[in-house]
Every structure is written in structure tokens, then in C-alpha cells.
Amino acid sequence: xNYKQIARWVGVCISAVSVLxxxxxxxxxWNEWRGDNALxxxxxxxxxxxxxxxxxxxxxxxxxxPALMRVIASYSNAQLPTGREPKVFARFxxxxxxxxxxxxxxxxxxxxxxxxxxxxxxxxxxxPPRDFVIVGTIGDLHNWIQWDKSDFDYFTRNILFGxxxxxxxxxxxxPDDRKRADGGS
Numbered sequence: 001x002n003y004k005q006i007a008r009w010v011g012v013c014i015s016a017v018s019v020l021x022x023x024x025x026x027x028x029x030w031n032e033w034r035g036d037n038a039l040x041x042x043x044x045x046x047x048x049x050x051x052x053x054x055x056x057x058x059x060x061x062x063x064x065x066p067a068l069m070r071v072i073a074s075y076s077n078a079q080l081p082t083g084r085e086p087k088v089f090a091r092f093x094x095x096x097x098x099x100x101x102x103x104x105x106x107x108x109x110x111x112x113x114x115x116x117x118x119x120x121x122x123x124x125x126x127x128p129p130r131d132f133v134i135v136g137t138i139g140d141l142h143n144w145i146q147w148d149k150s151d152f153d154y155f156t157r158n159i160l161f162g163x164x165x166x167x168x169x170x171x172x173x174x175p176d177d178r179k180r181a182d183g184g185s
Contacts, residue, residue: 011171014167021156035064035067038067039141041064055090057089058090059088069086071145072089072135072144080133088114089112089115093110094107095109106138108137108139109138110138111136111137117131
């Protein structure tokens, strides 16, 4: 097998991987695998002020925790303390909220925080300022989830299409076997 055939098959494989990536993206496989669906569930729960699960905090053992830490580290402007591990991700009491027959609404400007001490249940007591960091708002959380999905998709597609472009360029630059056998004509 010569270099041109190898380049051709590598290009075919990268094209197949690109199509597979697009199909898996469409089916939501990457969102599930990366934890973005769990993050969306947290954001939806934080949007609620009246349901049973309204504002239920997230803790290190929860499914959403790794993805949550990833988006906070990537997109929040908050200065997180070094040498301390967060124990709880929670939201403040809603700044404003409403409920009617069609649904409910919670202000997207309601703050979300990382707590650096255990917090048994919402409303069970004060947390001193040294033990929490406001990392953003509920609206920010929704934005971070969208940005995380978009950045992953954009980065991965750039790698795939960049590799495909390089292989196609190599394929086109390599001489045909026929030209080498004929003396280059």
C-alpha cells in the first residue's frame, strides 16, 4: 500500500468519524456522556420555586457534580479558594418568583453559590461569608450549559475537519503511482 492509498483511507476514516460524531450529537449521546443533561436538570430544578424539589442542592456524590465543577471552572468569573473543596452547590432564595395555573417562574438573577462546608438543608441556618462563593446566577448557569455544549461541539469538529483537511491536502500533493511508473509524465 502506498502513501496516497494510506492518505485516502485515513481521509475516509476521518470522514466516517465526523459523520458518526454528528449523528451522536444529534441523538444527544455527548450531552449524556459529558453530564450536560444532568446539568440541565439542575438548572431546571433551580428555576423552580414551588415544586417539591425546588432548589435542591447538588453535592459531590451527585451525577451532575463533575460537569457542574467543569462549567464553573470554565465559565464563572468567581475566584474560587485554593486548597478547599466545595461541599454543596446551591441557590439563594429567589429574588422574585411567581406561580399560576400554567407554571411558575423564578428570577434568573437569583444567585448560585458553592458552599465550602456541609449544609444540611436549605433555610437551616446562616453560612458565614468565608464558607461560600457566589459563582453566578441561575441565568448564568443556563448560559454555561449552552456554552459548554457549543464549545465541545466546535472544538471537536475543528479537530476532525482540520485533520481531514490535512489528509486531503496530503492526498492531493502526493504523486500518483502511474506518474512515477511512467517517469513522471
